[in-house]
Amino acid sequence: MYLFGKKALFDNLDKEIKMVYIYKPSNEILTVLKKNNISYEVLKNGVFFKRFDKKLNHQNIAILLNNDENTSLKDYLNSISNQQKQLILIVDSIQDPQNFGAILRTAEGFGVDAVIYKKNNQVQINELVNKTSTGAVANLKLFKVANLVNEINLLKEKGFWVYASCLDETSHDYSKVKYDNKTALIVGNENNGISPLVQKHSDFKIKIRMFGKVQSFNVSVSTGILLSEIRKQIN
Numbered sequence: 341m342y343l344f345g346k347k348a349l350f351d352n353l354d355k356e357i358k359m360v361y362i363y364k365p366s367n368e369i370l371t372v373l374k375k376n377n378i379s380y381e382v383l384k385n386g387v388f389f390k391r392f393d394k395k396l397n398h399q400n401i402a403i404l405l406n407n408d409e410n411t412s413l414k415d416y417l418n419s420i421s422n423q424q425k426q427l428i429l430i431v432d433s434i435q436d437p438q439n440f441g442a443i444l445r446t447a448e449g450f451g452v453d454a455v456i457y458k459k460n461n462q463v464q465i466n467e468l469v470n471k472t473s474t475g476a477v478a479n480l481k482l483f484k485v486a487n488l489v490n491e492i493n494l495l496k497e498k499g500f501w502v503y504a505s506c507l508d509e510t511s512h513d514y515s516k517v518k519y520d521n522k523t524a525l526i527v528g529n530e531n532n533g534i535s536p537l538v539q540k541h542s543d544f545k546i547k548i549r550m551f552g553k554v555q556s557f558n559v560s561v562s563t564g565i566l567l568s569e570i571r572k573q574i575n
Contacts, residue, residue, distance in 0.1 A: 341405045343478060344398035344467050352478050353378075356406040363388035363400040397467065405478060413483045413491055416454060417498050423453075425574050426522045428495060429567070430502075431457040432488060432538055433529040434559065440465075441472025442560035443527070448476035450567040456483045456491050492524070492541045500524045504534050504542035505566060507556055511545035514566055519573045527563050 343352060346369070349360065353376050360373060360380040373380045383391070392402050420426060429452045434440045440463050447455050463469065464484075470477045485491050492502055501520040505527050526542060528534030539545065548557060548565055556562065 341465060341477070341482075342392075342467075343403045343405060343470055343475075344392070345401055346399050348470070348475060348478075349401055349403050351475050352403065352405065355478055358404045358406050360404070361388065361391070361402040365400075369401065397471065413454070413456065413485070414494060416481060416483070417494070420453060421498075424521055426500070427452050427567075427570060427574065428500065428524040429455045429563070430488060430492070430524055430526040430538075431455060431462070432526060432534045433458060433461050433532070434527075435463055436530060437463045437466060437468040438472045439530060439558065439560050441469040441477075443563050444469070444473040444480060445476045446560065446564045446567060448473070448479050450564075450571045452480070452567070454481040454483060456485055456488065458488060459484050459486050488526075488538050489541050492526075492538070495524050496543075498522070501544070502526065502542045503544045503546050503566075503570075504528075504539050505547065505562060506534055506539060506545040507547055508539075508545050511547035513549055514546040514569055515549075517544060517546055519570045521574050523570055523574060525563075525566055525570060527559055527566070530559055 357378050360378055361383055362369060362380060363383050363385060365382060388400065392398050429447050431440070431443060434443065444455060465477055465482070495502060500522045502524045503519065503526065505525065526534055526538060548562055550556065
């Protein structure tokens with residue numbers, strides 16, 4: 341996973357950085373990299389901008405983080421099995437990078453243990469997502485998966501109750517639901533919501549009661565409201 345810019349570098353010096361790629365590095369940057377024993381490579385103009393689009397706000401710095409891609413969700417859940425209170429966020433087919441970034445920022449703020457998102461039909465983590473998340477990407481356990489239903493079933497095996505945010509007549513008012521100490525919350529696509537198959541595998545459907553004329557909140561706003569209530573209860 342790549343992060344970009346001077347601030348991202350300074351904010352993540354305590355993380356496992358695989359490599360930093362730079363073009364025209366300042367003495368300050370080189371001093372920081374050497375002091376922290378961080379591997380770096382100075383690239384020529386043509387090489388750097390061929391690899392990293394000029395449209396990115398990278399400030400001539402690209403940071404390659406080790407984001408534990410080899411760690412499976414199952415292994416991670418096993419590693420936190422002694423943790424009595426656990427909160428997982430599942431993101432189903434979010435398309436807007438700013439929505440995804442805002443959701444990740446909110447998830448980090450509420451101490452979500454892990455975020456699960458899809459490999460396909462889902463915006464991936466890019467420079468805009470990272471920028472919108474204000475760096476929260478680097479502080480979250482992120483799992484990119486091929487099949488959400490498989491991971492939901494795994495969570496159930498590990499004792500989680502799964503709550504799906506749905507605009508549905510059978511959905512319960514989110515504020516009147518009792519959330520389990522091991523909770524997984526699913527939020528869905530900006531236009532179509534959570535897929536029917538994923539809904540089918542959830543334990544409860546929840547919704548936010550609206551008082552105005554609009555049908556629903558933006559998905560990132562809804563995520564914040566729901567996580568706030570869940571965190572309040574299980575904390």
